[in-house]
Amino acid sequence: MNHLLDTHFHLDLWPRPNISTLIEQSGIYTIAVTNTPSVYFHTEKIAANSKYIRAALGLHPQLASERQRELPIFMQLLPTTRYIGEIGLDDRTCTDFEIQKKLFISIINACADARNKILSIHSRRADKEVIDVIGEQFPGKIILHWFSGSLVMLERGVDAGFYFSVNHAMANSSAGKKLIQAIPSDRLLTESDGPFVESSRQPCSPLSMPSLLQTLVSVRNDLENEVIASNQIFANFRRILS
Template structure:
């Protein structure tokens, strides 16, 4: 099982979630919303071989915390994984979009200078602007568009730019999400939860529930969910090929 985008530090009891991850052998990318949270989450995770912590500055907090981009860039040499970063053009955050773009492009530029990173990217309401920035910084690394919700044309452009995609159970609950998932290149798809923000009833999804989306993916792609699980595992191996201990066996 692979959860390539969850907010481990925002669960009510992250240590209990880590125990569950260990017990089930789940592979996890724990994204952070601020660079200050990266240090604490990294310490919390410790030396667990199946969990990595991504260094992030979420676009929803950029208006208040944009100064922390300097801290993020200073920490970048310490990690291969970046996220959650990106742009949010939804009504609640549209006023800060130009500031978000400056922060996002600075991070991408630094990633490029350091030889590239695996980057989990938020693009809600701003897919075209995200793709514009990626086009300007082709050496930034491997962009993985988390819960992509753009247009079909934007999806086609993202594919042409070499983007990957992480999809989860919540995305496949909507007709639009299923339509997009049906058109994504399967050799660039990973699974995610975006938990604890995503829920089943009153309970947050757990990282080991990321593969719950495979039933919906089976419906829209006509491929058995077991085969899809193998494909996702192969994709993770390729994405982290220089770090074999994170690759599923």
């Protein structure tokens, strides 16, 4: 297996400090998402010294009300990175959903103006709303991370050119498997969403990508083995970068 990829990892929330060294040694391309602009600096510093880690600027929807005052910092930092995440919307029945939406719309508009950004997006129980905000003509690359919406919305995302990063939690649930099977092979990406997602009672990290590939091979008919799977997924990532 040559190139491994984790497009959604919470490096700053990982409980042990040496993970960036391990990622570096294993040569796993990792997008280290952040949940607020104020913690981005820390991750950015680690990424600056790394060949494989890229820091993403984020404002997590579950922190929207608490951290909306950080939006100006977000906007200030936006031109300094190509990678954006974790952003998005969480649960349309949430009392602060309108605040979330306001922030998300501002961020999407700013990314659209900037063009060429790569966005990792949370859409739990808000799949339609997220796709509505982004629209069908977004000038940048959209990765819907841990997509758990309907097949109809997945298809809308595919039509709009979006990518989908899948993880162990999806690959081990029957609803998640159905979604994984419905993603076109040229839109498929891998992520750990560590430390939030676990596999065999251990938090996932970029180091879990080989076992994720193994599972994907068993879930999808078109990926015959892990080498084919990793080549396909890395080709997709190259296309995103180009």
